[in-house]
Amino acid sequence: MSLNEKAAQYWQANVRLLLLCLAIWFFVGYVLSILLVGPLNSISLGGYPLGFWFAQQGSIYTFVALIFFYASRMNKLDRQFDVHED
Amino acid sequence: MDLQTITYLVVGATFAVYIGIAFWARARTTGDFYIAGGGVHPIANGMATGADWMSAASFISMAGLIAFMGYDASVYLMGWTGGYVLLAMLLAPYLRKFGKFTVPEFIGDRYYSQTARIVAVICLIVASITYVIGQMKGIGVAFGRFLEVPYDVGLYIGMGIVFFYAVLGGMKGITYTQIAQYVVLIFAYTIPAIFISLQLTGNPLPQLGLGSTMADGSGMHMLDKLNGTLTDLGFADYTSQKGSTLNIALLTMSLMIGTAGLPHVIVRFFTVPKVRDARASAGWALVFIAILYTTAPAVGAMARLNLTNTIQVAEVGSPEGNLVYEERPSWFKNWEKTGLLKFEDKNGDGRIQYYDDKNKDFAAKAEAYGWKGNEMVKVDRDIMVLANPEIANLPNWVIALVAAGGLAAALSTAAGLLLAISSAISHDLLKGVFVKDINEKNELMASRIAMGGAIAVAGYLGLNPPGFAAQVVALAFGLAAASLFPALMMGIFNKKMNRHGAVAGMLVGLVSTLVYIFVYKGWFFIPDTNNLPNNAANWVFGIQPEAFGAVGAILNFATAYVVSKVTAAPPEHIQHLVEDIRVPRGAGTATGH
Numbered sequence: 001m002s003l004n005e006k007a008a009q010y011w012q013a014n015v016r017l018l019l020l021c022l023a024i025w026f027f028v029g030y031v032l033s034i035l036l037v038g039p040l041n042s043i044s045l046g047g048y049p050l051g052f053w054f055a056q057q058g059s060i061y062t063f064v065a066l067i068f069f070y071a072s073r074m075n076k077l078d079r080q081f082d083v084h085e086d
Numbered sequence: 087m088d089l090q091t092i093t094y095l096v097v098g099a100t101f102a103v104y105i106g107i108a109f110w111a112r113a114r115t116t117g118d119f120y121i122a123g124g125g126v127h128p129i130a131n132g133m134a135t136g137a138d139w140m141s142a143a144s145f146i147s148m149a150g151l152i153a154f155m156g157y158d159a160s161v162y163l164m165g166w167t168g169g170y171v172l173l174a175m176l177l178a179p180y181l182r183k184f185g186k187f188t189v190p191e192f193i194g195d196r197y198y199s200q201t202a203r204i205v206a207v208i209c210l211i212v213a214s215i216t217y218v219i220g221q222m223k224g225i226g227v228a229f230g231r232f233l234e235v236p237y238d239v240g241l242y243i244g245m246g247i248v249f250f251y252a253v254l255g256g257m258k259g260i261t262y263t264q265i266a267q268y269v270v271l272i273f274a275y276t277i278p279a280i281f282i283s284l285q286l287t288g289n290p291l292p293q294l295g296l297g298s299t300m301a302d303g304s305g306m307h308m309l310d311k312l313n314g315t316l317t318d319l320g321f322a323d324y325t326s327q328k329g330s331t332l333n334i335a336l337l338t339m340s341l342m343i344g345t346a347g348l349p350h351v352i353v354r355f356f357t358v359p360k361v362r363d364a365r366a367s368a369g370w371a372l373v374f375i376a377i378l379y380t381t382a383p384a385v386g387a388m389a390r391l392n393l394t395n396t397i398q399v400a401e402v403g404s405p406e407g408n409l410v411y412e413e414r415p416s417w418f419k420n421w422e423k424t425g426l427l428k429f430e431d432k433n434g435d436g437r438i439q440y441y442d443d444k445n446k447d448f449a450a451k452a453e454a455y456g457w458k459g460n461e462m463v464k465v466d467r468d469i470m471v472l473a474n475p476e477i478a479n480l481p482n483w484v485i486a487l488v489a490a491g492g493l494a495a496a497l498s499t500a501a502g503l504l505l506a507i508s509s510a511i512s513h514d515l516l517k518g519v520f521v522k523d524i525n526e527k528n529e530l531m532a533s534r535i536a537m538g539g540a541i542a543v544a545g546y547l548g549l550n551p552p553g554f555a556a557q558v559v560a561l562a563f564g565l566a567a568a569s570l571f572p573a574l575m576m577g578i579f580n581k582k583m584n585r586h587g588a589v590a591g592m593l594v595g596l597v598s599t600l601v602y603i604f605v606y607k608g609w610f611f612i613p614d615t616n617n618l619p620n621n622a623a624n625w626v627f628g629i630q631p632e633a634f635g636a637v638g639a640i641l642n643f644a645t646a647y648v649v650s651k652v653t654a655a656p657p658e659h660i661q662h663l664v665e666d667i668r669v670p671r672g673a674g675t676a677t678g679h
Contacts (some may be wrong), residue, residue: 011668018175025171027258029164029342034335037157037327046297047307052325055160056152056383060376062168067174067369074179074365083669085360 010081129225132370137268141499142224150467156324167347174368178355182364221500222548232489274491285659292384302333320448344563347571350506361670408437417476419536426466433458508537547602556650568595568638591646599638
């Protein structure tokens with residue numbers, strides 16, 4: 001496998017991972033927290049209406065988890081394609 | 087000890103720490119000055135980014151907005167955190183690999199064009215300076231209120247302190263000072279929240295308290311109680327959506343893209359040693375931000391409940407249901423003195439009625455109670471966080487701590503913005519375009535002079551505030567979203583994007599967003615020059631001016647794509663450059679050459 005091919009494959013794998021993460025980002029931040037807030041509010045999570053909880057708590061926790069998930073998967077990809085630093 | 091003395095002690099002690107750190111970490115090279123020598127640990131960098139990011143708006147205003155808007159204020163919570171996901175995945179690691187000092191430098195090199203670099207400098211300066219005016223105003227107000235000095239004296243003190251440590255320390259001093267400021271501001275925010283959550287729900291964690299049952303033995307959930315209390319007084323339900331879905335979604339998107347496009351945040355990721363660290367650092371930054379942002383909804387909801395219950399002491403409509411004005415608590419009197427809280431006895435009964443007199447369905451009930459309109463004629467949203475500990479009867483040292491926290495938030499953000507402005511002037515305009523052979527010592531001097539100049543301009547505008555702080559903050563986000571973010575992202579993700587496309591895109595995004603804002607808010611914010619009244623009925627598809635940044639960004643992407651298709655592809659070496667920044671290996675320390 002040439003250096004160029006390897007770089008192209010690494011980039012493709014990165015973009016696939018990115019699209020997955022952004023899909024989750026959009027689903028939680030926009031679909032659950034904004035579009036479906038009305039119906040979800042009829043379900044309760046402890047004392048929170050569920051839609052309200054996603055908008056003011058759940059979405060923020062999801063964003064944090066997503067970044068660490070992406071960072072750790074990228075560290076693995078870096079090694080797998082041998083493009084990691086030092 | 088009285089409140090005044092404790093406030094002096096706490097604020098004075100925190101400032102002594104900041105100045106001590108600035109002196110210890112003073113910058114000796116341009117690398118130290120612009121990017122802290124490139125050796126900041128990702129967790130430390132995340133903490134500094136958190137302080138840099140959370141301004142007076144996050145600390146003082148946001149919980150107040152949530153208290154009065156309920157669910158609809160979620161746009162700020164999600165908008166100002168979700169942007170870090172975009173930053174971590176779409177920009178930070180690649181810009182770190184590119185390894186230069188400033189955002190315009192990347193745009194200039196990637197699009198092989200001085201024009202693109204200058205356009206980026208203009209976008210950066212307009213966005214940052216408008217943002218910094220708001221911080222200067224916050225500093226003046228906070229000093230004025232707590233040290234009981236006039237607003238302008240408070241502003242001069244703040245300018246002097248920012249000048250001292252930002253100019254002396256550069257990024258190195260700012261980074262280490264911001265870590266201390268983060269610690270101060272997060273304690274100042276969470277300690278009162280923990281106390282209040284314990285009082286109301288018995289749960290020490292505000293994030294859980296907000297979803298718990300009341301500690302008053304009623305067994306009701308805190309949010310149900312709040313919804314009930316508010317709707318009994320004709321106010322809107324707290325937890326349901328009130329605004330239009332499209333507008334809420336676009337405003338959230340504008341704030342997210344703006345967050346990822348603001349240069350003073352992006353430049354933070356140039357200070358870490360490795361590409362890997364840039365990804366993790368964005369995550370740590372968001373952890374430190376999330377501690378405040380997940381506490382804010384509890385602070386807002388509990389402040390609203392406490393405020394309403396302070397005034398509505400018993401059953402709604404009963405003769406003894408409302409607080410007698412002469413028996414109002416001392417925090418009420420203190421804030422009345424500032425003019426930010428106002429009472430007017432409309433029905434002359436000597437008691438305070440606080441309800442929604444614009445709700446037509448509630449009007450008949452209010453009439454039957456003998457109420458003649460809402461008597462809390464002014465409740466400024468910005469006082470909620472500062473007044474919160476007093477409303478809940480917390481000890482004086484907590485109130486003093488909140489003052490120190492508000493100042494830490496405003497000062498840290500002002501310093502980061504000023505650094506972004508000064509590096510754009512000294513590094514991008516002087517060294518990059520006009521005086522290419524400037525030596526390092528002179529460049530360092532020029533950036534310090536530029537920073538001094540920026541402080542003077544921001545201070546002057548803060549002394550004579552044009553009266554549009556809230557609008558300009560929204561403008562800063564809209565501008566960054568519509569101009570810089572698309573150019574940066576396409577520079578990494580689209581190898582074929584060329585200079586014509588990027589420049590055309592930035593200009594279309596910038597101008598369309600500016601025009602949409604000016605049509606509703608007045609040209610250059612001059613009152614009465616707006617073409618259409620600024621209300622929902624006149625907005626295109628119900629999109630408010632603050633939310634237009636997302637549309638501007640889409641126009642930017644579309645224009646750039648079309649223009650790049652019909653003009654010459656970028657040269658071979660630029661396409662290789664893009665391939666190179668996509669791969670982590672080989673990242674050196676950032677340089678300015």
